[in-house]
Amino acid sequence: MAEKGKLHIVMFPWLAFGHMIPYLELAKLIAQKGHKISLVSTPRNIDRLPKLPPNLTPSIDFVKLPLPHVGNLPENAEATIDVPFDKVKYLKIAYDGLKEPITHFLKTSSPDWVFYDFVPFWLGSIAAELNISRAFFSIFTAPILSFFGPVPVLKGTQEDRTKLEDFTVRPKWVPFETTVVFRLFEIKRVFNSFTGDDDDVPDTYRAGAGIEDCEVLVVRGCSEFEPEWLKLLEEIHGKPVIPVGQLPTTVFDGGDDDTDDAWRGMKEWLDKQVKGSVVYVAFGSEAKPSQAELTEIALGLELSGLPFFWVLRKQRGSADTELIDLPEGFEERTKDRGWVCTSWAPQLKILSHDSVGGFLTHSGWSSVVEAIQFERALILLTFLADQGLNARVLEEKKMAYSIPRNETDGSFTRNTVAESLSLVMVGEEGKVYREKVKEMRELFVGRDRQDGYVDNLLGYLRSHRRLKLEDQSNGGQRN
Ligand SMILES: *[C@@H]1O[C@H](CO)[C@@H](O)[C@H](O)[C@H]1NC(C)=O
Ligand SMILES: *[C@@H]1O[C@H](CO)[C@@H](O)[C@H](O)[C@H]1NC(C)=O
Numbered sequence: 001m002a003e004k005g006k007l008h009i010v011m012f013p014w015l016a017f018g019h020m021i022p023y024l025e026l027a028k029l030i031a032q033k034g035h036k037i038s039l040v041s042t043p044r045n046i047d048r049l050p051k052l053p054p055n056l057t058p059s060i061d062f063v064k065l066p067l068p069h070v071g072n073l074p075e076n077a078e079a080t081i082d083v084p085f086d087k088v089k090y091l092k093i094a095y096d097g098l099k100e101p102i103t104h105f106l107k108t109s110s111p112d113w114v115f116y117d118f119v120p121f122w123l124g125s126i127a128a129e130l131n132i133s134r135a136f137f138s139i140f141t142a143p144i145l146s147f148f149g150p151v152p153v154l155k156g157t158q159e160d161r162t163k164l165e166d167f168t169v170r171p172k173w174v175p176f177e178t179t180v181v182f183r184l185f186e187i188k189r190v191f192n193s194f195t196g197d198d199d200d201v202p203d204t205y206r207a208g209a210g211i212e213d214c215e216v217l218v219v220r221g222c223s224e225f226e227p228e229w230l231k232l233l234e235e236i237h238g239k240p241v242i243p244v245g246q247l248p249t250t251v252f253d254g255g256d257d258d259t260d261d262a263w264r265g266m267k268e269w270l271d272k273q274v275k276g277s278v279v280y281v282a283f284g285s286e287a288k289p290s291q292a293e294l295t296e297i298a299l300g301l302e303l304s305g306l307p308f309f310w311v312l313r314k315q316r317g318s319a320d321t322e323l324i325d326l327p328e329g330f331e332e333r334t335k336d337r338g339w340v341c342t343s344w345a346p347q348l349k350i351l352s353h354d355s356v357g358g359f360l361t362h363s364g365w366s367s368v369v370e371a372i373q374f375e376r377a378l379i380l381l382t383f384l385a386d387q388g389l390n391a392r393v394l395e396e397k398k399m400a401y402s403i404p405r406n407e408t409d410g411s412f413t414r415n416t417v418a419e420s421l422s423l424v425m426v427g428e429e430g431k432v433y434r435e436k437v438k439e440m441r442e443l444f445v446g447r448d449r450q451d452g453y454v455d456n457l458l459g460y461l462r463s464h465r466r467l468k469l470e471d472q473s474n475g476g477q478r479n
Contacts, residue, residue, distance in 0.1 A: 005462065009112065012102060021050075021249060028056055033458060036061070040063040044076065070097065074087065112461070121209035131466050136211050142219050143393050149236065152208075165184070180393055222246060244457055245452075246450070262345070263346055277425075279309070283362040284364040288383075297417055300416070301334070303414055303415065304417070306422070312341065378400035379403065
């Protein structure tokens with residue numbers, strides 16, 4: 001039987017590391033306060049999650065539900081990192097197949113709350129039937145959720161957005177001036193997943209149904225950073241919105257020998273570079289540049305003359321047949337000042353190294369938070385999903401500089417890559433970008449601030465959970 005006042009929360013993130021990791025960070029913060037978490041995912045994903053600090057292992061249960069087999073999904077694919085972009089929809093279909101096993105788990109474990117992501121559009125109504133309280137936990141920040149709008153727009157029952165251009169202007173439900181809209185080339189790349197096709201439910205519908213069936217929206221972010229967006233989000237949905245802080249990644253160093261060996265070599269190289277001089281280049285676990293883009297990035301790095309450390313994904317899973325390659329002779333020509341790593345690399349350790357001064361990134365929010373944690377200047381090159389909108393948020397606040405691109409097709413040249421890197425890393429004009437990330441550090445990753453957000457969330461969860469039979473026989477006392 002549950003201890004008095006202790007909560008049991010089930011978390012069900014989408015099968016992408018950019019989702020699972022912030023879910024796990026929130027799980028750790030809640031577990032530290034003495035509550036119990038069941039984090040539900042598939043076996044191979046759970047095996048790939050970072051290690052827990054030993055003091056938290058009794059409070060976080062990893063629940064492994066095998067992913068149902070779906071035709072067209074490559075063998076062993078359990079996360080977006082394992083499949084090419086055009087196969088992600090099959091991963092969603094397989095994930096929908098977890099409906100029965102997770103329902104069974106919720107029935108038997110009878111948690112106080114379930115926290116679900118935007119993909120399982122069916123989970124809210126199931127949890128409601130089981131009298132389990134429901135939070136839509138969004139790793140997308142408030143400006144992004146607000147941009148996507150109210151439930152009828154998300155579910156497509158109100159035909160507000162039918163063409164690409166509808167996503168490049170300020171939506172009518174946003175009452176203040178903002179630049180947070182997609183650029184044409186960005187929306188082109190992701191439009192299909194918003195509108196869906198015959199095989200799959202659109203992402204926007206999924207999010208809309210999830211939000212419709214929740215009682216509260218729990219959102220990554222902090223009110224000091226984006227008060228107007230958090231307030232607007234509450235108005236749009238007519239439900240409480242609770243910011244949970246930026247959830248900076250924390251690493252428990254379990255002394256893993258393999259990663260230590262790999263890291264040792266990298267560290268030796270970084271140690272030899274001048275403080276703050278190195279550009280760290282990485283585009284997250286999902287984005288893969290096209291061959292033309294890769295060539296311009298590489299030649300731009302070469303032209304810039306700056307030292308760089310590049311973590312390059314040439315392939316999305318073994319089923320990805322469109323491998324990309326560095327330009328002929330590139331590695332040889334830059335070997336004195338560049339390191340290209342095509343396998344896994346410890347991003348947090350690299351970013352924390354003194355030699356790194358800037359981060360050329362896809363603008364995924366976890367990477368942004370990590371850059372700010374170590375005060376690294378941000379140069380952005382977006383690829384997918386919400387990345388373009390994240391970039392606008394940062395551009396507006398002069399926290400990052402985006403590489404100039406062709407509005408229609410998103411193309412860019414080696415020259416603009418080189419110029420952008422120099423501007424932000426060393427240019428006088430780019431000083432503002434180097435300064436802003438320092439100013440924002442405390443607001444983003446301050447320990448007490450993060451802790452306060454979690455306390456506030458827990459206060460809400462405690463006072464709004466459903467009474468269970470055992471509570472009722474206690475005279476309704478919950479604390
Ligand atoms: C849910 O709660 C309601 C009201 O307390 C109760 O009538 C119903 O039987 C409960 N359902 C389940 C499945 O426990
Ligand atoms: C941008 O790309 C489009 C389509 O490829 C092309 O027609 C146009 O000329 C380009 N614009 C510029 C300014 O280069």
